[in-house]
Amino acid sequence: MRKYYSRILLILYDILIFAFIQWFMNIVYTGTVRLSFAGLMHQSALMLACIAYSRWAGQLHRQVWRYGGIQCYTRLILMDALGFGIYCSLEKILPIEHVRFDSMLATYGLFSLATLSMRMVYRYAYKCGNQNNLLGKLLRALLRIFAFGRVLTEAEADSGRIKIAIIGAGRVGLSLAEDLLNNSKAQYIPRCFIDIDKDKIGRDVRGIPILSESEATFEKLREHRIQEIVFAVPKMSRTRKLELYEYYQKSGFGIKNYDFPSMEIPGRKRQMREFSVEDLLFRKELQVIAPGTCSYYRNKVILITGGGGSIGSELCRQLAKMRPKKLIIADIYENCAYDVQQGLAFAYKGDLDICVEIVSVTNREGLARVYEEYHPDITIHAAAHKHVPLMEKNVLEAVNNNVFGTLNVLELCEEYGCGRFMLVSTDKAVNPTNVMGATKRVCEMITQAYSTRGRVRCSATRFGNVLGSAGSVIPLFKRQIAAGGPITVTDRRIIRYFMTIPEASQLVLESGAMAKNGELFVLDMGKPVRIWNLAESMIRISGVSGIEIVETGLRPGEKLYEELLCRKEELDRTENSMIFVEREEPLSMEELEKKLTILTEACATGRDEEVKMALHRVVPAYRTPEEVNGLVAADDTFIRSHGEETRDEGTPGDVTGAETSRISAGAIG
Template sequence: MKYKKRNVRWMLVVYDLLVYELSAVLLLGLYGGNDKLSISGMMQQMVLALLCVFSIRLIGNVYGQIWRYGGIQCYIRLLYTDAIAFFVYLILELILPVEKITFARMLCLISINLLGALALRMMYRYAYKCSNQETKQGRFLASLLYTFGRVKKGNDKEVQKIKIAIIGAGRVGVSFAEDLLNSDEAAYIPRCFIDINENKVGREIQGLPVWSEDEATFRKLNEYEVQEIVFAIPSMDAEKKKTLYEYYKNAGYKLKVYDYPTVYAAGGKRHLREFDIEELLFRKPLVVSDEHTNEYYKRKVVLITGGGGSIGSELCRQLAKMQPKQIVILDIYENGAYDVQQELKIAYGNTLNLQIEICSITHKKALEHVFAKYHPQIVINAAAHKHVPLMEHNCIEAIYNNVFGTQNLVELCEKYEAERFMMVSTDKAVNPTNVMGATKRMCEMIVQSASTHGKVKYSATRFGNVLGSAGSVIPLFKRQIANGGPVTVTDKRIIRYFMTIPEASQLVLQSGAMANNGELFVLDMGQPVKIMDLAENMIRLSGVQGIEIVETGLRPGEKLYEELLVKTEELDKTSNSRIFIERDSALSPEEINTRLNMLREVCETGDDSQAREVLRKAVPTFKKPEEVNRAAEFVVHQKKSEPEREEAVAI
């Protein structure tokens, strides 16, 4: 066995020897008492105690620890090594032919020496931490450490450090401050905490004052030369965070957050970062998965179409946590499927049975081969063409992929006796004004009709825009800002409902697990967000000056205002307070087949314009965007006029 060399801090041994000598002279020499020692007896006891204490400390690796970062465990180690040394000293003193002293005198010698050693280390650690602070006390302690050769004097990095105030004096905020104070290389230095806990306000943590929100005035922050504000309360209420963000942002402070990466980032640990645009929506992320959902997917074979896409890949990540028997990722785009495969292999290794199949849901023969090979118990259809303007110009392709692809899956689920089929839908299927929304509404009708006569349990889940997904507005804004602008907004009045990718994925999984048969689930997504506000926040967040926002006009098929999905008086409740079931009557199989045949015939003509008109007949709620936008503008105008009328009546 190879001997491992210990890195002993001999300078600390010398300091401890000086402390010990002082203690020994005090207790063995100057102290008289009834058992006054001779010179030789004093030397015997000094040497014996010294050998016991320092040999046990060396064996216990007390001098191999880095005390500037020492936690409570370091001090505990020093305590128990000296306790062992005392008992060894006591035994040796009894059996060796040395001049004897009382038990109390021996205990006092070891205890005072231990107290001196602890005090030395605490003073050193305190001086090391506080020397990073740009105060008179900090500069004095830095000079003291310099005197002992521990730090370099006149470090220019100290002058350049960015001074911050930390919102939150809890566990996260305190550990963050401690990390900064302990690091010479940190670019930031904390000056104070801001907290609402009355038990903390007015006190100090790590030598830093804790102020209430009222005490943390701009004048006081300026006195402490605070340049940036850091949020370090992960559990802060969304409304409270929004209020504080706007308050300090309007005052000109740079704002950061100390937390994990955003919710749909894989892995990671807490770090100091900019606010992500997803966080600037200031809404509490919904957590919709539960034990019942986890148990439902456990030991099941799950097929996910579109498994390499934004929603599909997150479905795979969520399912992987639920210990399924097998996950089958089906996608036409091999690179997306490969990326998810590699990510899950790294995370789960051989514990996850993961298979990749490359084919289109429109290719029924290839799709049937997949069903025959794996016999999936649960099928989740996340494969779709979803880009609104592109589908306006490729109507036939949208119909083939979205409508007939879904029909292929429904037929194969019945043939191969799957237990459940779950379809990912969209809020754009509500009174659609575009081809994409209309095809997804047709898919919902297919699924609901199949639930009336098939053996499989069917459900569809409808939600709004997904933050960060491929083709969404946020990646577009980020690219435009990176290129120096301008940022393009189709219309400054546009509002949309948003949710995160994990929220959307968890909703699909939970609603599918709770479905009895034929439900069309919708989610209460909270308050809508103005796209214009989103663009302004992203520009402000980037810190880039002079970026212009340009209106480009509504795109083909685009709504001005997204309709509210959840009208609670018209919906049925579920066990989850944010998930509802829309009351909708299913069409007969004959009616669905008639509409499918209409679409099949027009697609064979290759005429997109004609296909769009037939799609309007197949989906009666498919309206022209001009009609919906005019109606929406009228309603908004009426609402704005109401307060004016009320004021006139009051006068």
């Protein structure tokens, strides 16, 4: 009952105002034709019914009037106008005593004006009733009258809520403020906006002032009792966001990002969250998926090998939104596969058919049972060993899992009539300098060769390093900063391409949907990032001083830079401006068989060195990291140009390599 107390009270006041105006118009106003008591009751009941209906139709009963703004008052006037039209129509046709039109208009107009004024006075009293002067006392008295008792002023009512300043008074910022103001149980309350639009600065939105960046000094924000700053500008550039973040970090306010996903996920709500390093140091996440792509995967049975991994699990989440007929998660590690299954089951409340199969891609018999049971329409092959230094030590395992595991999956696709095979590849397959990259290059060769012989349409998709994936550099740096340092970087010259896990997953799905047969897809990943600069930027935004960066030397198989294309001049565009196709003649099946025989014989020896030598024979572009890194180190122009590109584009960090490696938050920026 407490929930409806204010609504009932408001209706009571409206009825009292209506009764007074009817008495005034019928008794005092000389222009009114006197009605009998029965006629007055009929007219009053009809008018009240029309008012009640129009206001209910306009959902005015849901409005929290203490936060009312111009749009709320305008809606009240419009709904009352609608009610008046209905009243006039019914009054003429019903068998009741009639009054003149000017009398009806005057009565209805006075009532609408009076109820509107009451709500505006209530809003003003609620907002300004905390003043310690005669006006403040009068307003507090009005509040008590309105509520039949003590009502908290805005300052008192908001005392337990976190006061925030919203950066951005655009659509997203206003949506956030609206949600918070209309939710009496919200933890946050907006007190001001900060914007750069001159047309907005100086104005109010629902009583919340819009300040310019120059006006929003730390002192001014403290006057508004701000506790946290919330960024609500989805299209803000990374450079500008980082600049503002570092500025407001000095104020001591909490800083949050309003997560406003462009692709809605069932079970996921918009939320304010802490800034991540990815938010600040990398370009805005790109949406690769085209509108028509979802229909390609809808109502299909889809098998994802490695479905519990970083990329595989995100592929599952992206595909779930496209409503497949069945989603099969195949993985050797049951814990990760279980987590993905449970997360999707919770998000889709049983509306998604998910199956988990614990099987290794090297286990052909076990994998065959999966194909026999489900007969998938599409196979996305994401299962692979990917850790570069570990695979240098475990060459035989890398070849067995990556190469022959891929071969198993492709052959079973042929055997059981799976129409599509998509290989998840890596930039390390281009001119590889390590075992992992070389094995993935062989996987690409297998995929392209099989596209020429069977019924399965095959494609491979290649991308760079993935932010936040298991074993990636950013989680490592975070742990090292949290532990007080040092941050370890193998070489200050190292350069890498980066993309987010959703981008990588969407690229695989988008390219797979557009593939005809045999394509090797590559994403335009923009400028590379210097890892040393990334480490410096992460230290700076962490606010922790005295963190040291230490060079540890290149790891086995590691090279100073990664490439995305074997021959950049041999490149075709697709209908998606971000996705390209590398033109390359596939191997014949005879050539592929010879290469696989070389690897098979080497693996039979059980010696890693023999297998590595065989990889060099099978992949002509496979060279030692010392050879490639020596060439790059000798080409000083290459190193300097990539470093300058990185800084010009505003990628992580603007501290040059010549500066000291021991830095603090106060020493930079």
